Each structure stands twice: as C-alpha cells, then as structure tokens.
Amino acid sequence: MVVHYNPLTKEPYLQLPAPCANIIITPQREHQIEETAAVMTEILNDSRVYSWLQGPPYPFLPEHGVDWIKAKIAEHKDVVSTLQKEFETSDSQQGDGSNGQGEPEFFDKSPFVCIREVIKRDPATGALLEDVQIGDFTLVRYAFYELPPDSPERALAQKQNEDLPVGHKDIIWCIGCMEIPSETQAQLLTILTDYLSPTQHGRGIMSVAVRTVIQDWAIPRMNLHLLRGSFYAENMGSRRVMEKNNFEEICTLKDWAPVSPNKGGGKKSIVVMASYPRSSPRPPDERNQAKKYKLSEEADKEKTRRKWKKVLIEIRKHGRAKKRSGK
Ligand SMILES: CC(C)(COP(=O)(O)OP(=O)(O)OC[C@H]1O[C@@H](n2cnc3c(N)ncnc32)[C@H](O)[C@@H]1OP(=O)(O)O)[C@@H](O)C(=O)NCCC(=O)NCCS
Structure with missing residues (x-):
C-alpha cells in the first residue's frame, strides 16, 4: 500500500x-x-x-x-x-x-x-x-559535494557511484542536491532540487514529503540504504527537514560551493548530512528483516567512516597543491 x-x-x-x-x-x-x-x-x-x-x-x-x-x-x-x-x-x-x-x-x-x-x-x-x-522533489545518485568541485577525486567518486548496478545497496542517493553528476549535467545543464512555493513554507510539508518518498518508494522500490543531503549552511529550513528525518551532519565546508554571479557570486559554505533510513522504526512484521538491515547498516557506517577519512586526506592534498600553485 x-x-x-x-x-x-x-x-x-x-x-x-x-x-x-x-x-x-x-x-x-x-x-x-x-x-x-x-x-x-x-x-x-x-x-x-x-x-x-x-x-x-x-x-x-x-x-x-x-x-x-x-x-x-x-x-x-x-x-x-x-x-x-x-x-x-x-x-x-x-x-x-x-x-x-x-x-x-x-x-x-x-x-x-x-x-x-x-x-x-x-x-x-x-x-x-x-x-x-x-x-x-528530486532524488538522484549522490555527487560527492564534500570533494573539491571540478576535482578528479570528485569525478572518480561520482563515476564509481554511477557505475553501481540498479538496486545495489551501496549506491549513495541524494536529496537537497547542490548540482547533478557531470554525466547527466551534460544533458540538462541545471538541476531543480527540493523546494516549495513560499506560500507553503513552514507547514511541515517537506519534512513529511522526504519521509514519504524514502519509505514508500525509495526503500521498497529502489533498495535505498544510503542517503546524503546537502544545503547552504545558513539554510535552517533544510537543516530541520533533514534532522527530522534522522540525518546526521558529516561535515560543514566553509566557502565551498560556487554561487552563480546572477545570485550574488562568490562561494557559500555547505553542510553535508547522511542518513541510514532503514534504521527508522518499522512495523513488527519487518522485525526479521530489521535484524538483517542492522548488520548491513553497521557495515555501511564503517565504510562511510573509512571513506570520509580518505576524503579529508584528499581535501588536504588539494589545499596543499593549490597553495603550491599560488592560486
Ligand atoms: C527548505 C524547505 C524545502 C523546507 O520545507 P518546509 O515544508 O517549509 O519545511 P517544514 O515545514 O517541514 O519545516 C521543517 C522545520 O524547518 C523549520 N523551518 C522551515 N523553514 C525555516 C526557515 N526559513 N528558517 C528556520 N526554520 C525553518 C520549521 O520550523 C520546522 O522545524 P520544527 O519542526 O522544528 O518547527 C522550504 O522552506 C523551501 O522550499 N525553501 C526554499 C528552497 C530551499 O531552501 N530548498 C532546499 C534546498 S537544499
């Protein structure tokens, strides 16, 4: 149902x-x-x-x-x-x-x-x-915003995520995307992410919409296990929507995402959050499955911790290279 x-x-x-x-x-x-x-x-x-x-x-x-x-x-x-x-x-x-x-x-x-x-x-x-x-509302494969924009590391991470076959439990999905993976970008040039008409803000709609898409579609029909979300650091509405859907912050990146000149230019700080939606409370008839999910969820978390360590190393490397090149 x-x-x-x-x-x-x-x-x-x-x-x-x-x-x-x-x-x-x-x-x-x-x-x-x-x-x-x-x-x-x-x-x-x-x-x-x-x-x-x-x-x-x-x-x-x-x-x-x-x-x-x-x-x-x-x-x-x-x-x-x-x-x-x-x-x-x-x-x-x-x-x-x-x-x-x-x-x-x-x-x-x-x-x-x-x-x-x-x-x-x-x-x-x-x-x-x-x-x-x-x-x-858009749900797409994650584009690794925590890796430097236009870097080979980001392109590689995106490719690996894109190459996973349909329904694979290691695919990282994304809501509140800042942009889309480059392959798709070539066709579309832009992405319209999650937003509501201002007349509807603050009525609880997006919090429930996120939960509904995850629980009623993405888990049962896309086999979603791993979800990320990202937003400009001052966007308290997005932060609350994600917190209310059990997302946890994994990083804040200062002056990170380029802003188009028409929208003021410069760079904005972004927050990246992660969620493991299968750990949310579920009905008793799913209890046995829940045990199974818990095991794979622990594995997922460990994998994310390892991945994040590598990400930090890449970010530092990128910073050092930038300093050396004097940009
Ligand atoms: C962000 C957005 C999608 C949130 O949707 P929404 O339906 O208004 O959010 P909800 O009503 O479900 O609110 C969730 C929580 O955020 C809070 N919130 C919503 N807008 C807020 C704002 N502008 N400032 C501070 N808190 C805000 C609500 O009070 C609520 O928190 P609470 O339950 O603790 O009271 C919507 O405000 C929007 O379209 N904003 C403009 C576009 C945008 O920012 N898109 C997201 C890009 S990542």
Whole structure:
C-alpha cells in the first residue's frame, strides 16, 4: 500500500499522511507542461526560494521549465509505464495504493518529483479531481559535494557511484542536491532540487514529503540504504527537514560551493548530512528483516567512516597543491 494510483488518469502517485493528506507527489505530466512551467517560473524567481538553490538559473524563464519538465517526462517514462502495467494487472484497481502481485523489480529513478496540493476530490469516492503544483522533489545518485568541485577525486567518486548496478545497496542517493553528476549535467545543464512555493513554507510539508518518498518508494522500490543531503549552511529550513528525518551532519565546508554571479557570486559554505533510513522504526512484521538491515547498516557506517577519512586526506592534498600553485 505505498504507491497509489488514480483510476481516472492512470497516474501513479505518493500520498502524504495526515496532517498533510491534501498533498500528493506525482510524476511530471505530459498534458500540463506549459501550466507547470508557469508555476515553476513564478516560484523560482522568488528570492525566498532561488537564493537557497545552486542549480536553477536566475532569472528562471518559462522555457527553462519546459525543458526540465520534458526531460523528466522522458527520464521517467519507463518507470511510470511499468507502474501503470502493475496496477492494470493487479486485482486492486481502486486507486488504493496496492502494488500488484509478485516480486517487484528495483528501479533506478524516482518519478515522484512534483509536489501538488489537491484542491478538489470526488465527494463520493474521494478520487482526485484537481490539484496545483506547489514544489519539486528530486532524488538522484549522490555527487560527492564534500570533494573539491571540478576535482578528479570528485569525478572518480561520482563515476564509481554511477557505475553501481540498479538496486545495489551501496549506491549513495541524494536529496537537497547542490548540482547533478557531470554525466547527466551534460544533458540538462541545471538541476531543480527540493523546494516549495513560499506560500507553503513552514507547514511541515517537506519534512513529511522526504519521509514519504524514502519509505514508500525509495526503500521498497529502489533498495535505498544510503542517503546524503546537502544545503547552504545558513539554510535552517533544510537543516530541520533533514534532522527530522534522522540525518546526521558529516561535515560543514566553509566557502565551498560556487554561487552563480546572477545570485550574488562568490562561494557559500555547505553542510553535508547522511542518513541510514532503514534504521527508522518499522512495523513488527519487518522485525526479521530489521535484524538483517542492522548488520548491513553497521557495515555501511564503517565504510562511510573509512571513506570520509580518505576524503579529508584528499581535501588536504588539494589545499596543499593549490597553495603550491599560488592560486
Ligand atoms: C527548505 C524547505 C524545502 C523546507 O520545507 P518546509 O515544508 O517549509 O519545511 P517544514 O515545514 O517541514 O519545516 C521543517 C522545520 O524547518 C523549520 N523551518 C522551515 N523553514 C525555516 C526557515 N526559513 N528558517 C528556520 N526554520 C525553518 C520549521 O520550523 C520546522 O522545524 P520544527 O519542526 O522544528 O518547527 C522550504 O522552506 C523551501 O522550499 N525553501 C526554499 C528552497 C530551499 O531552501 N530548498 C532546499 C534546498 S537544499
């Protein structure tokens, strides 16, 4: 009962629990490209949003939105159509979130990127009739922000993470990304990370959205074990969202991430946080699995500690090389 299904539109979606039950997270929609791009343009030109995001261009133009939405539709087409087939072949087509029969395959993407507020439901059936876009949510493979930008170490770490096969438990995933891995960047040039319309800030939505995407999609359908998040050091909203989802700080890097000249230029300090979401409380029927997760979680933590030690060595090396070259 994790992914829901709209029987009218055949759209799979995630449903936030109360007190955010009027919020859903859907894939991008082919029939609403212009409309969604217009909403994005309004939100991403608001300083309460763009000043916290490294990726999106400023000013943000409707055509940026159209390109982004089209790219997301293409990227998620296969996942969405597999989910639709699952629902069509399952006994339960009532939009109640049943995932159908048999062993699910793992996916490498989260198509649940559009945060929407439902504004009209069928009073008799509760089916969704109308909603408005209020934000975006992106979950991608991690890009190792703690390694020096444009360094060979970062490129290597990204490549190793990208090369892991679909569903591998060592893949490090990322929310609140500052930018995307270079391979994807070549196609998209920019990334729109997690944000909400300023009219929706501070209502608890993003904290619950993060939990819902992790628990209802990323763990069961992507086999997510390891998660990182990063944000500008002064972004208290992002910090709290991650803390409330059991992320722990692994480092703060001073004057680290380059800021585009249109957004003020210079460099901003960033915080990187890590989470092991499988250690969150889970229902009793998962107790046996929990034991298994705990073992691998300890191994993951040890691996991260070792990796982090290497990262620090690389950062120091980079600093020394920079000093020597006099930059
Ligand atoms: C950051 C953001 C996604 C948080 O979403 P949200 O739905 O407003 O967050 P929540 O309502 O779930 O709040 C979570 C916590 O953060 C706190 N918080 C939210 N915004 C805050 C702010 N601007 N300053 C201080 N604390 C803030 C809330 O009080 C809450 O803490 P509490 O539970 O201890 O009271 C949203 O504010 C936003 O879109 N900001 C602009 C874009 C951005 O920063 N994106 C993230 C890039 S990494």
